[in-house]
Amino acid sequence: MKIEEWFQTLKNKAELIESKWAGATEQERIQLADQLFYLRQVSDTVVDLWLQFEERLSNAIRRIKQMEGQLPSEGNQVQAAATQENAAKHAKPPEADGEDTISQKETVPYEPMFRRGEGFYHLRMYQDAKKCFAELIRESPDWESGRLYYAYSLLFCEERESAFREFRLLSRSASSPAVMAISYNAIGCILAEEEQWLEAAQAFKASLEARPDQEEARYNLALCYLKDGDAQEALEEAERCLLKDESDWEAQMLWLRAAQMLQAMDETAELAPPSPLQLPTRDLGTDTLQEMASLYESVGNYHRAQICYHFLAERLPREGWTWHGLAWNTWLISGTRRALTLMKKAISLAPHEDDFTFSYGWMQLFDGKAEQAVAAFRKMLENNRDNRLGQSGMISAYEKLGELQAAKKLAKEFTEDPEPYIRSLGYFHLGRLAVVEENWRLAEQYFQRTLPHANLIREVPIYMQLCASKLGEQNRQSGQLQPSLQLQAGNPPVVAEE
The missing domain is CATH 1.25.40 (Serine Threonine Protein Phosphatase 5, Tetratricopeptide repeat)
Structure with missing residues (x-):
């Protein structure tokens, strides 16, 4: 059996125990609890074995590098470790890009303990990782890579104040521009979560000053601008992100939201989308297509919005909102005859969505079929007589029918x-x-x-x-x-x- 299949079997067992628990008798729950205890023992054994394997693998790699002349020999290890403690550490943010945190040319003090802590960290066992790295930085307080991991472990253990202090220390004292940039970025994230947008933006700017290619900080800076209402600055930073990676769907969505904000602030603003967003294509992500459709609708470009919803309906044919968007924009372009079938499709997939029923009634109303429109709006009000959307439809229907007093009475409510x-x-x-x-x-x-x-x-x-x-x-x-x-x-x- 492949290891993936074995882990899937264990996962299935855990899910089965969970599903059986609610309806189990007292005796059956005792048996299920025994099975859970067994699975916990298996998990602990796997973790220990994996850490032993990781430690042995690291030693093997180090020895081979020594034989190939890429690392100092055993006799020079102590001296190398002492000099490396204060050297620049080209650390990557933990889990940022899957690369090894330690460069090929450096050694670290207490490497077995470091590898153990790193193993715990990547297994998301942050309490155990924190203990390992706390011990390491007590023995080697100037070791920047170890302190960086320690700070992240504190953060994920919800010890935010302690993590903030560690990141602040690294941002001011680190000799490595990479560690300094990563630390400023983490500081910015902590401040942004507290909605301190101005201070967070300053931290992200400092991260980019330390290391201009810190793309996480650039995206975070753009998001910070957006949250603080600075739409133009958010657009510019998002465009810089997309220059680096056109397929970055998060940056695409951020640009679109900033464009919507700017459009709402100034309807005359001329927006020139970056190349990956100039035309909707099937290659774009679902969230990006949805954001693009919303932006196109807000500026009255219904043809492009229609294309976005067409791709979304192809990708998500069982989601009523994709058909609703396609129907609505088709109606704005071509009228009721072509749109009504699409709207009925949306309602059939989500019969309790008031927005869909309202849109159906609205189309009928503007097609001169006031009685059918009234029937749709009344159906909404049967479910909830205080439904303001349904009442708004009825006001417009009364107006079309010439029943102005009934419309006024409802509007005054x-x-x-x-x-x-x-x-x-x-x-x-x-x-x-x-x-x-x-x-x-x-x-x-x-x-x-x-x-x-x-x-x-x-x-x-x-x-x-x-x-x-x-x-x-x-x-x-x-x-x-x-x-x-x-x-x-x-x-x-x-x-x-x-």
Whole structure:
């Protein structure tokens, strides 16, 4: 039996015991507990044997290097170890790239103990690793590689303050630029988890100053900028990451999210995606395609969003959201006839998703089929009469059917909601209904009440311009002056009761 198959058998046994436990009798649980104890003994034995093998393998490699002249002979080992303690250690971040932490040209003090600690670390047995490296740095406090492993072990043991002190010490005293860069990057990660974005960014910058090719720090710096709202800086750092590795899906997603943030801040911003993101392709990761689709939708590029969802639906044919995205963008491009079948597919895969039912009703409404739209919205309200999405659909349906009083009554319920955005949405609905009645002054007052959330209701500026235009015409016809922009920018007036 191959070793992979043997481990899979052990894994299956553990899963079987777990699945049987809940329904087992007291006697059966005793037997299951014995089996678990046996599996624990097997695990401990495997770990011990692996560490012995790792130690023997390391010794064999070292001896062969000595014979080949790549390391000092046994007689010079003590002197070499003493001089190497204060030499630059080209340490990699633990588990960063799978390379050996110790360079081929260096030896380390107490190598068997180091290999044991390294073995525990890579097996994620961080408490045992911490004990090994703590003993090592007591004997050799200037050994940078050992202290770096010790700091990471502390971090993964949730001893964050102690880990922070060790990383801080290394960042200030390490002779190796690599160790210094890794330490600054770790400091930045700890600060970022506490949402100290400015301080974290400074740490990531220091990491890059120590070692410009520290790509983890560059990505982290870009993410820090994004979290702190600096969309342009996040874009620039993400682009630098993608220059190094075009297939870095995390950097791709970060660029897309930064682009969305920048677009929301400034709709006129011109975004030139880096080459791997200029056109959606099947080679892109699922998360990247989803982010790209969202970005394209936000800037009105529905054709490219449609392509993204087409690839996603191919890859995830059982996920309703992929078909919903494809249907929605197809509708925006080609209309109801081509999109409706796709939307029905999405609903069949996720019948309880209100968004899908709402989209189906919305398509029907704009296709002139108000009765079918009402049926869809009512189905949503049957499950939850306070469903604001379904109520919004009903308001628009009532408007299409000419039942304006019913629409107003439902919209006014929104204005009493404790959620500010829902209240703004209610005023938006009332403003649209006032536009239908050509009551421009009342419509303007309603739309002004939506301004705190105008960025989420994109039609508001258009309706405000329409109202200003209509009121301007009325004022010119009556000889009145148009209200100044400064006056309109003040506190919104109280909406008059009808």
